[in-house]
Each structure stands twice: as C-alpha cells, then as structure tokens.
C-alpha cells in the first residue's frame with residue numbers, strides 16, 4: 001500500500017503540490033488526471049522518492065521512500081520522456097538495470113522479446129519515439145518492481161502496442177500484485193485501465209475516488225419541463241455542475257445518486273426525462289469547469 005499524507009512540494013516558494021493525501025492499495029491501478037501544470041509530475045516524483053516534500057510523508061508498506069535505497073529497488077519510475085544513457089542499446093541498458101534492481105528477471109526479458117519487436121543491439125537514440133517508449137516498458141517490466149509509477153506513458157504508442165501494454169499491466173497486477181500509478185491526458189485509456197482516479201488542478205486534488213463510484217456519482221439529465229419556472233428550482237435542490245438549454249430541452253450535469261436525482265425531477269412531471277451516465281472525459285471537463293478551469297468560447 002502507498003500512503004501519501006499532507007504532502008506539499010514547493011518550487012521557488014510556489015506550491016506545485018498543495019496538501020495532498022492519497023492511498024493506493026496493493027495490486028490496483030491508480031490514474032492521475034489533471035490540467036497542464038496541475039502538479040501531476042511533481043506528485044509522481046514525490047511518490048517515487050525523487051523529490052523530498054516540504055511537508056508531509058510518503059510511505060510504501062509503512063516505510064519512507066525518500067533516501068531509502070532498499071525501497072527504491074522496489075519502485076520503478078518511468079518519466080514522460082524515456083531516458084537512456086547516450087549511445088546505449090537495449091542490451092546495455094538491461095545490463096545496467098540488472099545491476100541496480102535485484103529482482104531483475106532475465107527469463108522475463110527473453111519472453112518479452114516476443115512482444116517488443118526491437119533490435120536489442122541497435123542504439124536506442126536511433127529508435128523512433130514510440131520504439132523508445134516500448135523499450136522503456138520492456139526494461140521496466142523486467143525489473144519486476146512492486147510499484148510502477150508512469151508519467152504519461154501511452155503517448156507515441158500505436159493502438160496495437162497500447163493494447164499489448166495494457167494486457168501486460170493487467171497480467172502483472174493479477175499475477176504478482178503489482179501496484180501501478182499512471183498519469184495521462186488520455187481519458188479513454190485511463191477509463192479502461194484504472195480502478196481508482198484522482199483529478200488534480202493547481203496543486204490540489206479536486207476529487208479522488210473509485211472509478212465506478214465516480215461514474216455512479218455524476219449524471220447527465222436531459223429534461224423538458226411543462227413549466228419553465230421549474231428550471232430554477234432544480235439548482236436549489238441538487239448540485240448542478242453545468243446547465244444549458246438545447247431548444248426546449250434542458251441539459252443538466254448533476255452530482256449525486258441516480259435515484260435521488262430522478263426523484264427531484266419527477267416532482268415536476270417533465271414531459272421529457274432521460275438520466276444518462278457520463279464518460280470520464282465529460283466528468284473531467286465538468287469538474288474542471290466547477291473548479292474555474294473552463295474552455296472559453298473564443299473563435300479567433
């Protein structure tokens with residue numbers, strides 16, 4: 001289990017991460033979402049023990065991660081741009097990781113050679129961006145970490161390789177209880193992959209929830225009232241994240257349980273009433289809007 005408690009990380013006096021607490025259970029996949037500059041990379045680097053926070057603690061299975069070499073050997077951090085030694089090949093990087101990570105598996109390295117069609121002797125600097133990304137997954141998985149922290153890892157991978165990597169991650173989680181923390185702007189990927197999600201904005205965690213609960217907690221309602229005066233009454237009774245009118249139909253994005261929402265609307269006997277689930281992308285956009293970060297209707 002990973003436990004972050006009250007973590008604040010400053011850069012030149014500015015809070016990149018502001019009083020964040022989170023828990024990631026062993027053998028689960030946690031998705032970290034957020035606006036640009038929200039603090040996701042800073043949070044991940046603090047979780048990985050690369051940064052020391054100004055306040056708060058980060059512990060994995062009860063042990064601190066910062067300046068703890070024994071714990072670092074069980075954690076793998078994949079940065080948003082893969083890093084390899086200059087002039088090195090996959091074989092050379094594998095030899096390096098083998099010397100650092102005691103759990104390195106040579107048999108896994110051979111097996112995964114069938115998944116990643118990459119020349120292990122060729123210089124990594126000559127690989128394409130997607131091929132470099134594949135190489136870093138290959139190396140990371142062979143280190144057999146207990147915790148895998150990945151900063152926007154899906155970028156640059158083709159759809160077949162994305163599927164392949166998702167399957168490998170699911171397998172590692174199911175078979176050896178790997179714990180994964182992944183940040184991404186690709187909400188479709190997060191929706192497929194994660195058990196739990198956190199949404200960050202301006203250094204704060206806006207929401208942190210089980211993905212199924214999050215989806216069960218926010219709904220889209222399309223409604224047409226017999227009397228337009230009923231529109232205003234809804235906002236007073238429910239937590240409305242967004243409202244817009246499309247002809248005679250009103251669209252509401254509402255937080256709360258579906259049964260409670262339905263009851264509030266039913267009182268007004270609307271002649272159109274549809275209650276629909278939201279995609280993660282819709283939840284993200286409306287939550288961000290609620291936090292004051294909307295897309296502006298500007299056409300230049």
Ligand SMILES: Nc1ncnc2c1ncn2[C@@H]1O[C@H](COP(=O)(O)OP(=O)(O)OP(=O)(O)O)[C@@H](O)[C@H]1O
Nearest residue numbers: 011012015016034035036037038039040041042043
């Ligand atoms: N090394 C650093 N020195 C100074 N400021 C930094 C440093 N790293 C990050 N910051 C600042 O901290 C804030 C959070 O940055 P961070 O990279 O964690 O955001 P992010 O959520 O990963 O963003 P993105 O989605 O754009 O990659 C930003 O304001 C950024 O300018």
